[in-house]
Amino acid sequence: MGSSLKPEELMVELQSKGIRLEQGSVKGRQGGAGPANGKGMVFGTFQITVPTTGECAMNSHYSLHEDGERAFILEDGEVISEVELIGKPQFYALHTADGVPYNKIALLHGRDCLASTVIQTCSRWHGGERCQFCGIGTSLNDNNTMPVKTPKQLAEVAEAAVRLDGVTHVTLTAGTTANPLHGIKHLGDCARAIKEATGLLVHVQFEPVEDLSIYSQLKDYGVDTVGMHLESFDQKVRERITPGKAKLPVSKYFESFAKAVEVFGRNQVSTYIIIGLGESLADTLAGCVRCIKMGVYPFVVPLRPVKETAFANMAPPEPKTMVEIYTEVARALADKGLRAADSKAGCVRCGACSVLPAFER
Structure with a gap:
C-alpha cells in the first residue's frame, strides 16, 4: 500500500478528480451555498472535503472503500492510502x-x-x-x-x-x-x-x-x-x-x-x-x-x-x-x-x- 505522491499532492488530486463511493456509503453534505456535495476526510493533521458527485467524481480513478471502522483510498482498484473519515456528529x-x-x-x-x-x-x-x-x-x-x-x-x-x-x-x-x-x-x-x-x-x-x-x-x-x-x-x-x-x-x-x-x-x-x-x-x-x-x-x-x-x-x-x-x-x-x-x-x-x-x- 502506498502512493508515489506526497500527502498534500494526493489531497490535491482527490479534490480535483473527486472520488467514487461504494454503494451504501454516506455521500456527505449535499446542496448548499458553498463547496458542497463532498465527503470529509482527514490526512494526518489536515482535513479536506472531496467531491463525490458530478461527472468528475463518477468517472474518477479514485474510489473509497470502507471496511468497518477503517477506510481506504483506492486508485484504479489498488489501495494507496488509509484515510480517516469524518463521521456523523x-x-x-x-x-x-x-x-x-x-x-x-x-x-x-x-x-x-x-x-x-x-x-x-x-x-x-x-x-x-x-x-x-x-x-x-x-x-x-x-x-x-x-x-x-x-x-x-x-x-x-x-x-x-x-x-x-x-x-x-x-x-x-x-x-x-x-x-x-x-x-x-x-x-x-x-x-x-x-x-x-x-x-x-x-x-x-x-x-x-x-x-x-x-x-x-x-x-x-x-x-x-x-x-x-x-x-x-x-x-x-x-x-x-x-x-x-x-x-x-x-x-x-x-x-x-x-x-x-x-x-x-x-x-x-x-x-x-x-x-x-x-x-x-x-x-x-x-x-x-x-x-x-x-x-x-x-x-x-x-x-x-x-x-x-x-x-x-x-x-x-x-x-x-x-x-x-x-x-x-x-x-x-x-x-x-x-x-x-x-x-x-x-x-x-x-x-x-x-x-x-x-x-x-
Whole structure:
C-alpha cells in the first residue's frame, strides 16, 4: 500500500478528480451555498472535503472503500492510502422543542467547525443574476434546511455541538438579502447569541456594503473574523459567473478589506478565490499577493461541482494547476507572516475546502 505522491499532492488530486463511493456509503453534505456535495476526510493533521458527485467524481480513478471502522483510498482498484473519515456528529440526532432537527439549523464542517447558512435564500437566486456555481436554493428545495435560522436556535445547536462533538468555532453565512445590511445585522445577532451561550469563536461572511461602520458593529456583536468573497479578481469572469455580485466593483472589496483589517486585525479577514472559472493564473496570483500585503487571507479553492447548478458537471482544475497556485500563494503568505492556523474562526481555520494550509509548510 502506498502512493508515489506526497500527502498534500494526493489531497490535491482527490479534490480535483473527486472520488467514487461504494454503494451504501454516506455521500456527505449535499446542496448548499458553498463547496458542497463532498465527503470529509482527514490526512494526518489536515482535513479536506472531496467531491463525490458530478461527472468528475463518477468517472474518477479514485474510489473509497470502507471496511468497518477503517477506510481506504483506492486508485484504479489498488489501495494507496488509509484515510480517516469524518463521521456523523452526535448533535444531528437532536431536535428543538418545536421539533426542528438540529441538522436543519447547522452542520458540522471538517472536524470541529459548526456552520450555518443563516438565511438560506438569496435575492439573486431567481433570475439572471445568481452565481453560477452556487446551490443555496437546492438544499431548501430538498427540505434539508429551513429558510431563516434564529439566534435562539443557533445558540441552542451550538451549545449541543460543543458538549457532544467538541466544536471549537463557528462559520455563519447567508444569501444576499434585498437590503444587504439587514442580512449582515441578522448574522451579527446570531453571532452574539452563540457567543453569549458558548463563548465560541465566530466567523461571518457577507458582501461589502457602503456603511463601513458595520465592521465595528460586528466586532461589538462578538464576531471574531469576517469573510468577503470575491471568487475572482477578473471583472470579466465576475460578470459572466457572478453577474449580480459583479455590480459591486473589485475596488469596493479592497476598500472594505482595508476597513475590516483595521477592525479585526491581520489574518482575521479572508476572501474565497475559486480556481477554474476561466481566470488568468498570473492575475489571480497578483490579486492574492495584493490581499496578503493588506493582511487579508486569500482562501484559494478549486471549483466544486454542485448539483442543480450551471456548474454541476464542470470539471475542477487539473491538479498541476492547483499545486502551482497553492505553492505561490503559500510562499506569499509566509513572506508576510500570515497562516491558516492563526485565523481565529471560519473557513480559513477549518481549511477543509482547500489544500492551501498543507502547502504553507
